[in-house]
Amino acid sequence: MEDINAIAALQDSVRRALYEYVAARGREVGRNEAAEAVGVTRTLAAHHLDKLTEVGLLESGSRRLTGRSGPGAGRPAKVYTLARAERSVSLPARDYRTLAELLAEAAEQAGLDTRLFAAARHRGEAERGAQAPPEGLEEVMEMLAARGYAPHLENVADGGGGADRAHAAGPADPAGPVDPTRPVDPARPARPTDPARSEAPDGRAGAGVAGDAAGTDGAEGADGVGRIAPRVVRMRNCPFHVVAERFPPLVCGMNFALLQGLLGSGPVTARMDARPGECCVVLEDSKNNTD
Structure with missing residues (x-):
């Protein structure tokens, strides 16, 4: 109740x-x-x-x-x-969480990760249908918001994102980035997911966040050499969070492949860049991130 x-x-x-x-x-x-x-x-x-x-x-x-x-x-x-607690209501009662966890466990034990990633990419392509791939980050954010990812824009002040992303993400992830093309190792350590670890000293969720979650405040800025700092889209919510906590390589890889299918071959691309408390995928416009 x-x-x-x-x-x-x-x-x-x-x-x-x-x-x-x-x-x-x-x-x-x-x-x-x-x-x-x-x-x-x-x-x-x-x-x-x-x-x-x-x-x-x-x-x-x-x-x-x-x-x-x-x-x-x-x-x-x-x-x-x-609040960090998840709320859901199903009338009559349903238990899809247990089903998802059992299927994920079976897929991981059977080494079906590559098939899962392929199916996820195909699902993304099918849901995009005949629509052209998104042409920019704003269009992508609309798509992500409709799917519950809570996207927001973030500046990458150094152009390549190395120093700023390292500062924003905090300590290195012991599990390392997820590679959807590589089989899942059941012994791989789980990725930390405590949202509290992503808070900056002033209480903001993650140091280096350039704007509010609406995604537009502070979206553009100079990178110190007269150029406009490139931007990326990060996502504060993972729709698969509960299962991803138990099976991070499998579920994060599936999510990455799904987003690749939704994006298609357009200018917006996805890459893995885990940050505690957020989705492990980052989207960027390749047109704005080239010298």
Whole structure:
């Protein structure tokens, strides 16, 4: 019943708008910011944000939004972030999670990863159908948002992305990047997926994130030599997160192949670049990332 009550809380249009705003930011949001974003008073926003926290859709804490500390820094303000718990309702009850995990386990044990990747790529191509491949990152973001990936644009300030991506992703992934063309090793260590590890010191989800989750703020910038910094699309949500936690090489490789099929042979390409708490695939426009 908890999941039903949580989802039912979104029936109120103001509450739903506040939830969507906080969920899309990928960082802590204060009451004033949330109220201004949806066009309501701070008091009303606080009421609905606390209700969303009560039912488990948001998490709350306190932080000085001024960034200062010590005397004169002001009182800590209440801030909200998206809860990590997953909510789902099926009436009558269904258990697709167990089914997916059993199939993933069987595929991994039988060494069927290459067949799975091929099937995923074919599925992506079939879902794209006769449509031309996406021509730019904005078009890709619309497609990804419709599929629940929560995409956002991010600058790659050094042009190649090496230094900035290394800083953004944090410590090296012990499992290494997933290669969909390589068989899965069942002994391969699981990739860390704790969203808390991707937070920057100021509470934002991942150092180096250039814009809010809507994907447009701060999307362009100079790279220090008069050129426009290239951009990539990262995704804050993995639609296959629960199964990917147990079978990261298999599921991440499947996801990568699926996105390749959806993208086709257009200018936007996919590559693996894991970051804790986010989808392990990054999309970039090859036209904007060449010298």
